[in-house]
Amino acid sequence: MSILSLRGLRKNFGATEIIRGVDLGIEDGEKHAIIGPNGAGKSTLFHLISGRYAPSAGAIEFKGQSLANLPPHRINRLGIARSFQVTNIFPRLSVFENIRCALLWPSGYRYSFWRLLDREAGLNRETGQVLEKIGLAGRAEIPAGEIAYSEQRALELGMAIAGGAELILLDEPVAGMSHSEADKAVELIRRVTEGKTLIMVEHDMNIVFELADRISVLVYGEVIASGAPAEIRANAQVQEAYLGEALSDA
Amino acid sequence: MPEVLVFATLNGLVTGLLLFMLASGLTVIFSMMGVLNFAHASFYMLGAYFAYSISLYFGYWTGLILAPLIVGVLGALVERYGLRRVHQHGHVAELVFTFGLAFLIEEAVQFFWGQDTKNYQTPDLLDFPLFTLFGQEFSAYRGFMLAISIGIFIGLYQVLTRSRVGLIIQAAISHPHMVANLGHNVPLIFTAVFGIGTALAGLAGVIAGPVLTTFPGMALVLGSIVFVIVVIGGLGSLPGALIASLLIGLLQSYAIAANVGMPELLELLGLEFPRSHPLDDLWTLNLAQIAPILPFLLLVLVLIFRPTGLMGKREQ
């Protein structure tokens, strides 16, 4: 059964249609990559799933429940977490606080103003574990705005996985990283998303083929192919539309 | 009744167009720089005071020309050496800075000119009734105010739609992020726009000073209302600012002119309330009394139900 299904999804801004009828089912536990040329609508698709934009038409269902017109925080509470292409953290809070904030709602703290965070041993231990996982334990007390770029990317990833969401959306998780940093990041992503459903947008084909068990190709707002990495590699249409040049680049 | 209506409309137009002179500058400054200039009305006040001082020595007409120029230069200096510095700390810091500036200008005015109301008078040349209608006079000076406001409005419209600078400003209003791509003279354009906007506010002060009285609180009286207009019209929309200016001007004018209130309303409904009831104030309200709060009520309502304002597209 699909954990997430998109049916006839459309999104237009004024006269420009960015997403032009996307049908896609994501299986539970799947690692799914969405690739496509610039401007194909990959980020827009993420924004639709995570609630930043409302769809113009079509349906988005997560475990049978419709996500259309839910605000982002309601979607997050259902078990969908995401990272952003452009680093999107709380710059004036410490690295530790960033992760702890991401853990608050999933741990059931809601809007409570009668519990002191420093006394919540379980929460703080869990925060420490996430920091260990993403390799930022040594940077815990530094304001998140002041750490290195690749560390901010790791933090971004940490915030996405901290709450134990079932479905994780990663928008270009290794963008702007060096080769060795990207390799580390892939290892990290593999480790922290184990047993979870992952959808990611990525430009780097090596990483896509390394991580994904299924790939969808988005071109001008439409999915032109969807299948296992080997199928996609062999697909003539994909070759022509996009992959050829990307592969020859790599 | 018709004479009340005609004069209320005329006075409303005069006030409305005067408000637009302030609101237009504020809107253009906001659109381009993202700064809601709290001190805008303070430049209006400075215009009135400078013109008053100049008129003592060189007469009204010299003040009319010189005062807005001085105010514009001051405004440009504030932008260059104040706002630009605060800009790096974000919009909240900018808003706080202009708030502090408004406070400082009010105190500075009291320092240089004292706390009393200045006897700033209309020029002799315009000291006659323009026409008499239903036994009431409409002064030539109010006609002059109307003419100047309309002149400025037409001039502004021409500049914005015809000139190169106007096109740049328009582009900046509709696509604020594009401003950065317009070339290396963007900071200069900012300073110039701020200077011109404050000069317009100064001009409004020069012509309003003799009628609305020149005193240290004049900025406060008008300042919040101009803010209200810019927000109601839709932040960044010039047509919206015009409509809202006229709306507020007329609304206040009618409210003051109309002599109706709760007592009349209750009488009409056949209801009677005992006097000295705890809510007595509510039953005895009349429109003239609530005229000053109408703009703020409108502001809160607009922001709740239509945060983009009447004509605006952007929220922030």
Place this chain on the structure above:
Amino acid sequence: MKALAAKWGLWGGYLAVLLLLPQVFDSILAISIFNQMAIAIVFALSYNMLLGQGGMLSFGHAVYFGLGGFLAVHVLRLMEFEAVYFSIALIPLIGGLTGLLAGIFAGSFSTRKAGTVFAMISLGIGELVAASSLIFTGFFGGEAGVSGDRTFGPPLFGMDFFSDTDVYYLAVFWVFVSTLFMYLFTRTPAGRMANAVRDNPERAEFIGYSARWVRFISFCAAGTFAGVAGGLFALNYEFLTDENLNLVTSGRVLLMAYIGGLGFFIGPIIGAIILTLMNFLLSNYTELFLLYLGILFVLTVLFLPRGFAGFIMMHQTAWLRGRLHGLALPYLLTGLPALLFILSAVCLLELSHASEPVLHFLGLSLARDSTLSWAGLVLGAGLGAFLTARSTPRLRRAWEAANAPETRVGRERAS
């Protein structure tokens, strides 16, 4: 353990200072200043919950202060006419509840957005309430205001509240409790998320929090403590007017919090103390107090965007590296001429504003008609400005040296 002890020590010290102040300075004047400070501290801290912690710039915070105060005065009046039996000690609670209710009402529609929209709504509500207060004279007393009498309640621990000292001890209780609760609030999930929403409301939405709800909670809490401050004000002055809820008061609390430093919990406390002291020390001696205040405020926004507390905290790095002493001489070399400039400029302003022919100021006798006085002051100001400008490069170098990263050897030794 050590951190915990330090924390308890800090709070204990705070309480001790509050309690001991009237023992050290026991004049009637001093007590009245302390009372003003107490009120200002609670009010400024509550404002910081909005702007500093929650990123909401309000131009109408006096509404909650004033409404709390007005209701408190009305309760005092009811006690006076023996319509209700109530304890004086709980009057600030009346203010707090009023502030909370008003906060719930206004917050329900104004916290949807932060930024400019929020600032404008707060201004609108502020002006609306201020204007209404002049219309509904039954409750607000119009321009004359409303007054009550705090001495009609039952005595508390033998205090009958005839003297300001009694009020002070009651205020100490409320100030301490309010400060503690406002501090603790910053350590709760709701308080921490307020910071997160301030920094990045969008990201907060994607980790499960509604930015609007987070703001709403901070807003209500800020309204509550502003109301407590208003209740204290009502007890202290027994008198409220429309000025207590209009833009003047809203602006003043913004000034206090900003000058003190928004980013730090202690900032608004510093701001409240400095401004209350300035108000007392200067307003009796000069008519130009508000002018100086305006200049101070604009200069703070321009040059010390993080306020006095931020200025103090700037020295943390140098302090940790043990290089603070290297700054002392450069500070002195720049500070003394700067002081000369400021004092000369103040004298010039005072002299040009003086109504008497001879002005006695700072131990000087300056004649308005004497060219010598004017020339001396202009010379002093010029000299001060020149020497300040000349010594700043040295200060800047010293600053950079004190804050420079440690050398490799130093770091290895440290670790």
